[in-house]
Amino acid sequence: MSEVGTHRRLQLSELEELRNDAYESAKIYKEKTKVFHDRHIIRKSFQVGDKVLLYNSRLHLFPSKLRSRWVGPYIVKSVFRHGAIEILNPSTKAVSKVNGQRLKPILELPSDRVVEVMDLYEPLYFDD
Structure with missing residues (x-):
């Protein structure tokens, strides 16, 4: 045993x-x-005056394939140390405080682009 x-x-x-x-x-x-x-x-850092898009988390309730989940543009009004960001809606002048993870920066092209215009003319045909 x-x-x-x-x-x-x-x-x-x-x-x-x-x-x-x-x-x-x-x-x-x-x-x-x-x-x-x-x-x-990739860590995101925002500066005052940046243009950003806000993630629309309510879209999960009514999913739609072609609807964008990002709304905006908003302007960063102030940045807090703990990750919260105050954003300003330029159309309604409403200010709201959101988590910085719900934002993404808008990448804009420079506005001082040079546009070249070229006029096209019909070619002249000569009858022989």
Whole structure:
């Protein structure tokens, strides 16, 4: 009976070692995945006066494939240290405070582009 009990305790300790190894490997995998994910995150920084678009989170209730999930443009009025941003709606002059993760900057082309105009004329045909 004591040999069977010893064998059973040995099996239980081996099972506990396997569980600990699985736990450690899962922990290492999660740490590596987090490092990989954090390395590919692009941090957003906004300045006062920037034009931004606001993510419309209410669209999930009534999904539509062709409707844009971004509304705007808004103008950044003030930036807080903890990630909140005050935005101004230029059309209604309403100010609201939103999380900075719900915003994305608008990339605009320079407005002082040179436009070249070329007039095209019909070619002249001569009858022989």
